[in-house]
Amino acid sequence: MPRTPLPDDLPPAFPVALARSAGVGEGRLRGSDLRRPFHGVRSRAALDVEDGASAAELRRAQLIRSAQEYSQRMSPFEFFSHSTAAMIWDAALPLVDADLLHVSVLGPRRLPRARGVRGHQARPHLTRVVLHAETGLRLTSPATTWAALGAQLRHPYDLVAAGDSFVRVQRMPGPWHREMPPPLAHVRDLEAAIAAGRRVGARALREALPRVRLGAASRPESWTRLTLCDAGLPEPVLDHDVYDDDGRFIGCVDLAYPELKIAIEYEGDHHRTDPAAWNRDMEKHDALQAAGWRVIRVSRTVLFARPHELVERVREALRARG
Structure with a gap:
């Protein structure tokens, strides 16, 4: 027996309450074609990857899908941070747990809690939150994201590599000239993130910053x-x-x-x-x-x-x- 189609105006990932208000019944919400990534959320989102995508590209697509699914239940005060934000920004990272979402909230609000989510309480003067243009997700800015990695990345080379990727100036090699998108951050933005106040990993950040360069592609x-x-x-x-x-x-x-x-x-x-x-x-x-x-x-x-x-x-x- 064919499944009842879902309403066209339901997004690929959606809250159960929204589906119910659109007339979707409980039986349809239990359909095997729908993912149940988080309590109160259903998803039919496919991975957005091209044929021949690398393992790293596949992992990033999986994480973005998971983040978009979780965003259906986020409060207006929550945002993605740490390595989750770094992967959404497509920063250079070692192999990190892409199945774990790092979600922050500004204190003194309570930490986000859900299966597969690690909650963090951020301090306002150390944190800048932006909207990611590609995905529409709320997450920490590139500079704030890099500063948070000071407490997460263990090898000093990886902290430098992440900084390299945030400040990289994209260009067309050779004599051809094409307008390219600006870097995600400038070195002065990374400096400002360090100078904003005391944070975990500050020493590692201070040691890494002078080693950050503009031209590394990976x-x-x-x-x-x-x-x-x-x-x-x-x-x-x-x-x-x-x-x-x-x-x-x-x-x-x-x-x-x-x-x-x-x-x-x-x-x-x-x-x-x-x-x-x-x-x-x-x-x-x-x-x-x-x-x-x-x-x-x-x-x-x-x-x-x-x-x-x-x-x-x-x-x-x-x-x-x-």
Whole structure:
């Protein structure tokens, strides 16, 4: 027997009370096609991901769907925060629990409580709440979100990487110019968030801020830079455009020592699973080598499990070319 269609004006996730007021019966609300993510909420929301989406993109889509479902029962005083807000902002993060929603409320109101939700009580002078344009969700601003991560991220490189992603200036590589969206935050915004008052993780934030840079496009790129710097090597340039001797654009490399023609490229999973990306990178690397560049390719295993190998390869290249 076919299911009774739900009213067209019901959103993908909706409060049970709203459905009842629209004439939806109890039996239909128990239908197997509806998710019951939270008490008093039903959802028919599908994941909004493109074919071939990465594992990280899938996890972010799952978290956003969960947040939109929970938003159907949020009070006007609640908002998403900590790593949940960071994932909605698409910040660079390590693997965090995407099944747990971090929800805050300004004190002295009571903490949010629900299965799969961790409640936080925020202080007004340390907190700025905004509306996320892409999802319509209430969450902490990029700078406030980064400041909250000081108490949540354990490795100092991850706090820097998150800061890198918030202040990153997007651009079109090469000689072409296209208007791009502004960065989510400026370094001065991160500074202001630290200066707003005492908070958990303040020392880690103060240590991370001077290491934040504008050009890192991913967490591994930030980790690569920091790994090399902490090994005593010169700080590489990020997001560097390379041209040949005739002025033709060859490509943009993740990190570089331009004067020595040394490029460092991180090979993420998409390089392995996307044939088009793999072919583009092969052509770029061939062109770089033809132009006299030395290309050092870095895998996830080397960067996170055997960083000394990365350091030695870069040190040897610097010594050979210096």
